[in-house]
Amino acid sequence: MLIESQSNPNIKKVRALLDKHKARDKEDAFVIEGIRMFNETPRKILREVYVSESFFKKNPLNNIEKLYIVKDELFRKLSDVKTPQGVLAVAARMHYRTEDILKGGPVIILEGLQDPGNLGTIIRTGEAAGIAGVIMDENTADIYSPKVVRSTMGSIFRVPFIRTGSVAGLVPEIKKRGYTIYSASLEGSRSVEEIRFKKDSAIVIGNEGSGISAELVRLSDHTVRIPMEGRVESLNAAVSAAILMYGYKFGEHE
Secondary structure: OEEOOOOOHHHHHHHHHHHOHHHHHHHOEEEEEOHHHHHHOOHHHEEEEEEEHHHHHHOOOOOOOOEEEEOHHHHHHHOOOOOOOOEEEEEEOOOOOHHHHOOOOOEEEEOOOOOHHHHHHHHHHHHHHOOOEEEEEOOOOOOOOHHHHHHHOOHHHOOOEEEEOOHHHHHHHHHHOOOEEEEEOOOOOEEOOOOOOOOOEEEEEOEOOOEOOHHHHHHOOEEEEOOOOOOOOOOOHHHHHHHHHHHHHHOOOO
């Protein structure tokens, strides 16, 4: 099927999924774009695939059930990137349970993380560092927004994650499962160099500006600071998360 009009219902739906959190919630779906992301996407969650005319001429994709060909000019308008590669798809969102995350090993907890690039980078770095999963609160950026999805470089499909109303409210369950909670803080009582992480560790990263809430700091087992030299006052949230995750990965465990 060739789509030539911007008023086509499918085009309107894809645009809404790209632009609106509510649309993604309603459809329980999100959009992936680009050749690499398309190849990384598990085929079982693909709902619809959209390709530009020029892309289709080189890559027929005959094995896709719901395939829509879009005029090149219209595809450029539909795309969420400056230089479209000619393929995007609507995929079903993934659903995980708390027990899929808290199954042993390190996990990352995010409270109020706002920047989509930071979120995507943390998920990608988390896969590289071998974390078991990510727990986010409702004030953290939407993991299914186009920028976050792109930033994960495919890790979104391999790192389990859940969203909860309040991270602090989930702490009793986390501790019940034997986890020790380490919260990153500029005023941390111990340096990351001094920490011997527990095997089952939950590493908390807070909001880029205000850090971790007082309640979550109070519930933490340890507050951890990253030593800095020069006149630097703080580090990017994704950088801080990477340092702590690799501090766990390469450090000694109690």
